[in-house]
Each structure stands twice: as structure tokens, then as C-alpha cells.
Amino acid sequence: MNQTSGHRIVAWMKSLGHPRSWGRRRIYTSLQARAVSLAVLLALIFGVVFSLASLLSIRNSLQDQVSAQAQRDFSNQVARVQEGLDAAQMEDQQQYQSLITNLASSFQNDGAVNLVGVFMWGSGRTANSVLVPVSTDPTVASLISESMRSAVSGGSCGGVCYQPINLKSQTHDRAPGAVLGTVLNFSALGDLELFAVYSYASQQQSVMQIQLSMLIVIIVLCLLLGIVVWCVMRSVIRPVERVAVAAESVALGQLNARVDVNRHDEIGILQRSFNEMASSLDEKIEELEKVGTFQRRFVSDVSHELRTPVTTIRMASDLLESRKSSFEGSTARTVELLSGQINRFEKMLADLLEISRYDAGYAAVDLVEGDLRETVNSAVIQVGQIAEAKGVPIAVLLPQDPVISSFDSRRITRIIRNLLINGIDFAEGKPIEVHMACNRQAVAIAVRDHGTGMAPEQLAHVFDRFWRADASRARTTGGSGLGLAIAMSDARLHGGGIELRSAPDLGTCFLVTLPRDGLHEVPASAQPLRFRGDEELDPVDASGAGIYAGRSVAQADRKDDDRGDV
């Protein structure tokens, strides 16, 4: 399973909570939204193109139909008018005039419904006859253009002339229509020109209606399509999404996350394979864990089992040691060596056991409220002999008031003791300072030596097990090589930490921070805490990130003004 897609879906699911950036974000983040919008867009484009094309052809065929109809009607009417004219036997002009008027009105009455009006006039080729133009509709005359008249009178269109025009009607500003014109042969008065105007408004109306219904159909179709796609995608994506969420949980370490297999299609395969994958991952990790647990148990058991024989050996050597004076030189020395090495072995065993306890997760803090200063003092006293033997003075600078906090004195004593022993090893006879400061939440204890110090690249390994800053250097104080690793574990178990700064030839400063209630983690702060005189250990350049190891901790500088009484 692709992890990023899982992230994306989770991000999308989160974005559901933010309505503002919703729409836009979703297109990018949701497959479903993208599919739906794409489908709707395509359907819309297709629908519009299709309907435009069909509308155009419908309109054209309707137009053709309507104009053919108008022409047919016109020809019929013209034929009847011609008949009327041919049959007429009139003498005076008035009679002709009324004949023409009658013919025009019968044209109007018998004509098609879309006939707007008829206009008839004599071309007046005979001198003694002036016919008044007859019009059945007052607007008609104005609709007949000059070009139409000349075309009709000129006979250029041979029979019937046809000209599409725009009409003004009550319902529409512009309605399509047409003017048809022809010349009637009237022997008595010469030629008569006959024009008829037909309106195509109703056809226009039908086209509009078709257009409207098409639009509605397109919109409805698009909506339906969108819904269908949404539903389909949903049915596809939902299970995929669930798989993605489960994959996310697995990625976050929840190895028991599974999905329900409720389908038999490709998604079902995905669900099944995901479950199988998660199961096999789970099994593998469990297996590894078992091996790890077994190893840790083994170390713990070995250390335990060793304790009883070591006790016996120890007592035996103590007994020999107490009777050393009765032995001769080399035997006495042997006893001495034996006793010394047993001490060393015992220390190592204790440290190994402590580490294995941490590894096995058995370590527990025994928090008791007390004055931390006493604990620090007792740790200093415990290393007093070693320090003296190496000629390293230890200066202890503690606050004047009791520093009451909850802590496991055994572990804190061990932290300070281990840091001091480490410091003594590298102090080169220069003094070691132990500082303490506190605020409401945290206590900081610094152990600072002015000895060899360490290069930045070494700092990362300081808390590693059995690590030595200088492999060629002998462990003069006989540490087990686990002291600092244990100290770090002890500090972490308290919810605190140990921070480290060092510079070659300037010494090292270990800074232990502990929460005062022994429970809550010390809040991290960007600025590492420092005590007076530590400036020399500060990195000179900004790139000296490696100078700091461990983690930075609370600013405890303002020790006196905000000390809380816990």
C-alpha cells in the first residue's frame, strides 16, 4: 500500500473539518470529487455541443419547412387572386379598386395563419389609371424593402420573390419572417404587384422551447451522471479509503489494524491482500520481538544466575582478604588482585543487570519526596575516595533552600555518581563543579569538568554502551562502560534527560534535568540551559549543532525568583 496515498486520504478526511478551503482542496485531494467533476464537465461539454448541433439542424429544417409552407400558401393564394382578376369585367377604376381590395382581404382571410398582411399595388403602367395601394395590415408596407420591390417589378426572381426579414411582434422584439412578392397580370390595368408577409414567430417559439427543454435535459442528465459517478466512486473509494486508513494505522505502529472483507471484486482482493500483508507483518514483528525478549530475558537471567556464585566468591575473597596478613608476599598480592577484580566484576554485573532491566522494561521508579540536595551530596560523598585518589577536587554549589521534589533517590544518586566518576576519569586533576538550579517544574543538575573534553563527532556516542572516547585510554576508575547509558536511562525514566556540551581541552558539562513531580516530562525549550562559566563550551559557529547531544530542556535560569514551593 502506498503510504502517501494513505496520508493524502487522511489529510482529506481531516480537511472535511475545514469548510472554507473545502471545494478547491477536495478536487486535488479527493479521487471521488475529481471523478465526479470530470464526469460532469465532460457531460456538460458533450451535451452543449450535441444540443447546439441538433438545435441548429432542427431550426434549419423547421425554417425550410415553414418557408416552403409559406411559398405554397402564397402560390395558392396568388393563383386565386389571378383567377379573380382574370374573371373580372370592370369598367371604372373604382370597381377595380374595390376588386383589388376584396381580393387582398380574401387573400388575407384565406391565407395561412402566419400570414401577417398582404400588400397590393399597381405598377401603374397605364396612364389613366391610378390604383391606390391596398394593404391589409398597416405595418406591411414598411416591411417591403426597395430591393424587394425592384426585384419583383424587374422580374429578376422569375415568378415569386422571397426575402427573409425581421418582424416586430407583441411577444418578441424580433421575430423571423419573410416577404414574398410576385407580379400579377391584370390586363385591364397592367401589372399588379402583390406582396405577402409571413411571420415565423411560432416556429421561433418552438425552437426556443426545444432549446429550453434540451437545456433542462442536459442539466438533469449532468446531475444524474454526477450522482451516479459519485455513487460508483463512493462504492469503490469507501473500501479503498478504509484500507488506506488501516494502512495508516499500521504505518503508525498499530499492527492489529485490519479491514472487513465484504466484497468479491478487485476491492475484495485489495482488502484480503491488505489483511494478509498486515498479518504477516504482525507475525514477523512479533517473531522479532520474541527473539528480542528472549535475548533480553537471557541477559537478565544470566545476570541473575551469576549473582549467587558471585556472592559466594565475594565472601570467600573477603575472608581471604581479612586473613591476608597471614599469607606470604605473592599469595597476599594474589588475594588482593582477586578481591579487586571481584569488585570490578560485581560492578559490571550490577550495571549489566540494570541495563537488562531497562531493556526488559522492568525498570520502575520509586518516587519519594525529598530534598534533592541531600541526594546530590551523598553521591558526591560516595565518589569522594575515587576523586581523592585521582586528585580531583569536587566543588558542590547547591541552592540555599531545600529543593523538594519527587524522585527515586537510588537512581538519582546513581546518575550523579556515574557522571562524577566519568568526570573524574577525564578531569586530568582539574576541579569538577556540581551545580544545581530549579524552577517550579524542573530541577537541573550540572556536572562540569575542565578536563580533556570531546570533539563534536564523539558526543553522539557518549551514552552508547561500552563506548570509550579514547579506546587507547584505560578505564582507571574501573567503570563498567555502562555508567552513562544507565544514567541516561535513569534520567529518562524520571521524565527528564541528560544534555551534554563539550569542547576539546575545555571540558565537558553534563546537564541533568528532572521534573519536580517526577512524572511529567520536562518541557523542551529551544534554549539550552547554561550555568555561569559555561560560555566557553558554546559552539563558535552556527553549524555546531552536533555540539549538543541529549535534549534541550527547560530554562531553569530564573531559579530564585520563581521557585515554587512544592
Place this chain on the structure above:
Amino acid sequence: MLLSATMPLAGRTLNLQGERAVAIHKTVMIVDDDKALAEMLSIVLEAEDFEAVICLDGVRAVEMFPIVQPAIVLLDVMLPGLNGVEVARLLREHSDVPIVMLTAKSDTQDVVLGLEAGADDYIAKPFKAAELIARIRARLRSVAVPAEGDGSILPDRIVKGGVSLSRSEHVAMKFGKQLALTPVEFDLLYTLALFAGEALRRDQLLRKVWGYEHAGDTRLVNVHVQRLRQKIEDDPEFPSIVQTVRGIGYKFVPPKMM
């Protein structure tokens, strides 16, 4: 394999008739399944003028106890058959004998379990011979007996409010009712009562009651205070006589006479 309590060790006779050995030598009962360690312990103890009796398993230890009547019991936690914690519980039912647990595990739970079962002290393996001897001596020496060189003479009777303590009789009374305290509980109460109203730190108590030279395990104090409270307080959940002083330790507040 069961080693009898009469495992013969040079220069020592043991009275098996159930009478307390009249010798000046105090008898130490060693209950440990590790033969080498048990024997080494007996050698070391005998060098210090103790008498040692070895028991290799828990059931045997419970059986032998009334016969041997030791002055102190060294009890390993991990024992075949009956484990050390169980043995401590059974011994404590009939006897106030000081019990020092020998533990290979110094993890909180095991230690606390042993102490709760009635052990007075514990010593984690590996330990130094001198350390063990010091602990044994501390357990055998009542707090009420003034230490050598300590000029101050502790009072035989302490009466604070409704609580009265008699050092010579080793009897503690609360409103005229006798309290069934083990020696270490008596010592703890005696020490707290001696400094009535004053808060004593755990390390002070460890030194005064348990005879620790250096800093010890404060859990020892906590567990015994809990046990003392069970016996002396009306409501051990809300102690009124042995009170906790936050950040310091414990103090004795004399109960008011009704």
C-alpha cells in the same frame, strides 16, 4: 536434596531437644538452596562467632525452625518448594524472629513482597561479608540497648499520649491494649516516639533502627511504617499517630487520652 539441620560443622554441637542453646553463640539459620553459598555463609558467620544452621529448602526451614530456635533467619527469596516470601509469612505467624531476606532480585516488587510478608530487612546479592555481618548484628541488637560509645542512655519507658513503650519488656501499649509488634516494628515505634513531634528522615530511621552505615533503601522504611500503621492506627489509610511529613519522612504524634 534435604540437608538436615544438624549438618555437622566443626566445633559445634547443636541441641536438638528444642531448648534454646545456652551458648553465647547466637544461632543463625541459613535458608538457601545454593549449597556453596550456604556453606560459605556458615564459614563467615562462624568466623564471627555465630552458630550456623543450614536449610536447603523452604519446607524444611519451616519444619526445623521450632527445633533450632535461631536468633535470626537468613532467607533466600528463590527457594525450591516453598519460596522465601511464603517461608517468611509462615515463620512470622508464630515468631518475632528477625528475618533478613537474601535476594538476587532487588526489584521493587520482590523486595516489597518479602518485607510485607514479614521480613525485617533484606540484603541484595552480591553482598560483602562485612555488610551482612553488620546487618545481622544490627538486627540482633535492640535499638533500646545503647550503642557502644554512645553516652546517652535511652529511657526504659516512654509514655506519649495514649502510647506507652517499655524497652526492657519490649512491650508496646496503646490505651492499655498491648500491640503485637515485631522487634523491628517496636524499634521503629520506639525511635519515632523518642523523637515525638519531630520529623525523622528515612535515612535517619535506617541508621537508627536498621543500623545502616551508608544510605540504604528507603523502601524498607516505607514498608515497615505501613505495617506499623496497620497495627497502631485506627484507620491506617488516614494515619494520625505515625504521620508522613512531606519531603522529609515520618513523625510520631502522640494520640490524645480519651
